[in-house]
Amino acid sequence: MPHPVRIGVDLGGTKTEVIALAPDGREIYRKRTPTPSGDYEAQIALVVRLVAELEQAVGGVGTVGVGIPGAVSPATGRIKNANSTWLLGKPLDRDLAAALGRPVRLQNDANCLAVSEATDGAGVGCDVVFAVILGTGVGGGIVVRGWPLTGKNAIAGEWGHTQLAWREDSERPGPACYCGLHGCLETLLSGPGVAADFRAATGRSMNGEGIVALSVEGDSQAEAALQRYESRLARGLATVINILDPDVIVLGGGLSNIDRLYRNVPAIWDRWVFSDRVDTPLRKAVHGDSSGVRGAAWLWPPTPS
């Protein structure tokens, strides 16, 4: 007997969100509250309270999937690579399972985006989905036939901290990244990255949305910045196509709302893909900001009908 309700929990750095999905994927409950930053015990207690309230409201017990900006280390069973530093080193999945009295599936938030879009979004019907978050940070996730690839080190798809490929001299060494290296894709393709690139080139402060608006008005510096962004995104994704050759690439996060990316990036990426033609679709996430928490819920996949 499958569980009637799937519960997704998104443990963000600033907000903790829960949703409930009906078996057909309809969202039947949602609540978002501030994350008790810095307090691990309070984070666990908050999830327990939110799940209890949700189950009270929808009248059923659900499966629980959790998305976090980090990963469970296969070697230690503890959280690593999380910018929510109070989670680092904690056996979060085990502690949540104990507190909730049921098994809990936990995945990186980019993997959750990929699961969401593969299950009932832009990657429906595709065997291999590569999904990217272009937001405050840059991450990636790989889903194969509905299941997220975790990997030996739990970093499968961790594309944001690979270096921009086929760099021009002007792109060396690239911006310093908090991970200790230079020129990581995250430093160039994230929201802060594109703003920093524009400021360095023009002396003007503008976010991605503002740069797009300026280019529409005919601002040549904004247009040049967007072309740099598109070239870098194309080179980053060409590397993915060369290694994984996914059936679809899905973009999520704030910068995925730049519509011209879906025309301009596939128009140039064949230069770096080792193939006579490139048929890979590049699509915007269907579920937008909800994809992370929906994907967490879908970590308990739909039963085949």
Ligand SMILES: [Zn+2]
């Ligand atoms: Zn880095």
